[in-house]
Amino acid sequence: MPPLPQNRHLVTEIPGPGSMRLARRRAAAVARGVGSTLPVYAARAGGGIVEDVDGNRLIDLGAGIAVTTVGAAAPRVVDAVREQVAEFTHTCFMVTPYEGYLAVAEALNRATPGTHEKRSVLLNSGAEALENAVKIARSYTHKSAVVAFDHAYHGRTNLTMALTAKSMPYKSGFGPFAPDVYRAPASYPYRDSLIDKDLGSDGGRAAERTIGVIESQIGAHNLAALVIEPIQGEGGFIVPAPGFLPALLAWCRDNNVVFIADEVQTGFARTGAMFACEHEPIAPDLICTAKGIGGGLPLAAVTGRAEIMDAPHVSGLGGTFGGNPVACAAALGAFATVEAEDLVGRARRIERLIFERLGRAQADDDRIGDVRGRGAMIAIELVRSGTADPDPDLTKALAAACHRAGVIVLTCGTFGNVVRLLPPLTISDDLLAEGLDVLVGELAKL
Template identity: 75%
Template sequence: MSTLEKSRYLATAIPGPRSAALIDRKGAAVARGIGNTMPVYAARAAGGIVEDVDGNRFIDLGSGIAVTTIGNASPRVVAAVSAQAAEFTHTCFMVTPYEQYVAVCEHLNRLTPVEGEKRSALFNSGSEAVENAVKIARAYTRKQAVVSFDHAYHGRTNLTMALTAKSMPYKHGFGPFASEIYRAPMSYPFRDAEFGKELATDGELAARRALSIIDKQVGADNLAAVIIEPIQGEGGFIVPAEGFLPTLLQWCRANGVVFIADEVQTGFARTGAMFACEHEGIDPDLIVTAKGIAGGLPLSAVTGRAEIMDSPHVGGLGGTYGGNPLACAAALATIDTIESDGLVARAREIETLMKDRLGRLQADDDRIGDVRGRGAMIAVELVKSGTIEPDADLTKALLAGAHAAGVIVLSCGTYGNVLRFLPPLAISDELLNEGLDVLASVLADLR
């Protein structure tokens, strides 16, 4: 159990001298393309706090981009990984398999909202899992085309860059990209309102808009899969209008198209359900998971209907590190923690607290255009006063002020104007409220 004090504390200016020295070392040793949000170097983390090498303690409202959902250095995870490391660290599941891999797949098959008999396969990263989901869909349907959506983010590999919508920084200069990838309009209620209230609130209507384009530009006979984040992550924490996802799924089922839910960021209690698909009662054909699956260790998965998952030939799926035993031990401990500690319900409590506070802030400040999200996945979209024009400059200034004051918070969105909150579910109400107090103070100073 960590002895890290659970309070915000600034011992030095940000960055402190030891972090500053490490920044210089990074510049000389690490490729320039690897950026950093915070100008500090972590030393310890637990319970909603990250401590840097200079002794500064930050309130963590980012969870390593939704990875340490159950809290950093969570006790069950630490114990499980330590015990597994003492037994063996790797054998490669494809060479001499081990029970932990099978056990993780059994839990995924039990937990994921996919109808009927299920199978799972384990990989390393969200991008890798997305690529394998597309491979599986193509093997099953014997078709090639894949549709993703405006504002989507699915990864940084060649195929997943093609699926991702935003050019800078993810795609710029890295093409050409994988072929047979098409894009359809997303349901984005805050922005769709510009085109009429009905489109913003009627998910079925928004889905029909997307399906019309898919029919005309791709055609169901050529389409292997539709892939979508039930709540878009990097695109701006966009929650589609009610009915959008079920209408897409219904069309996919009627036309022999595999429906892939990318739950890399939304999975494992993050949204106040074990998986975000549950909020609209949909059962995808395939679900892609990663991030919060293993308490900070690299692991990802594809889970889906058995007949689809079993369509690739033996040896067609795999990878040297996929389902590493340490990561599997961490995943089993993570699932145990979520279920034993009631963290799905805790995510809903965090949603209530955050939306209440941010909603009151919005009522007093018209630069907050929208407050949205589910569970502990909440966002604020910032706009220029009196308009819906995105304000990326205000977002950058608010981030910088929060960071300097000891709060880790992240931005996202196609227009660079969304502040996203991903607090660990282990965070206390006191720390969460304090973090929001800091943000409110910084925002007021930026008038």
């Protein structure tokens, strides 16, 4: 098959007839509760393009929700997967282990922040990683309570729904949820500054507010773990004020509380560092990863301090498919791609290009309340003109207009008013610039 052309090209309206035929099949076969952002069906993807079954080529500013960081068909990943599939697809690491699992664990132990001795366990999804991180923390501390944050998202399983803040669509109607999970205020600089300018810029002050809630409403003597995204994802790509994360980590260390960093969306070169924790920098006790580490295949991990990771009894961790050999091969191909192509540096360049373009747009349009993020994880918070009131209707309309124009963008945010940009790091400058021009142009029409 010839290489996928790297240009936006629309041959039908979105969706086209082929996608509409598949949509009719979907309605008869797939559960209604599974949503999709775009009504198009993919046929090929690579670089910065997704091609649908009608031959439309769309600029990809979503990367499968930060999964195809190294591209949707990265050659090193493809080659590694082909080679492994020809050898064996499964034995179960808990039955007859294999070297690929070890190699991925070793790579994660080297790559994650901190020089302390580490261990890893491989799993299938980000939610499963969070579930296991909490199990490990409870086993280590012999305490049960867990703190999560306003605007947090950690998954769709029972425990991770309890950790997640937003009700619709993630939690509504699915309770009761796992007990002994509590919520504390996060650092949200844009909105905190509307209340108190210093609170929005001083992470130490924001941490004092958080710690005060934890100590008064839960008590450190009951708390096993604090679970936090270094940059909140579904909550709106919220980058905490400088000093917030280090202050929380210091408090955790003083109080025998395990600091769990959810790097499922932020990890693996996405933010212009291998892990978002490195921007402060901090070295969490446990780091949960998924999405980008598998090169598009399902893989997740918990990596952390050896003494904490080794707390659970033998056979207390695991799972039939955790660390599947094909997914491990893909992960090793993805690690090699990040290093060989300097995708950490590439993410930093993408950040500069996006901020430069959106900064100009923000100066001309007061409905762009905030532009924030790091690397190739950037968001636009949309508000009603002349106010800071969230505008979810404008956000929904802008995303739909971009989709019709052949640009994949995603939305998020507790208030439904954030457009998030997560391009694959393999996207070209020209494609990225065109996608941003479409985004800004469509906003100007609304």
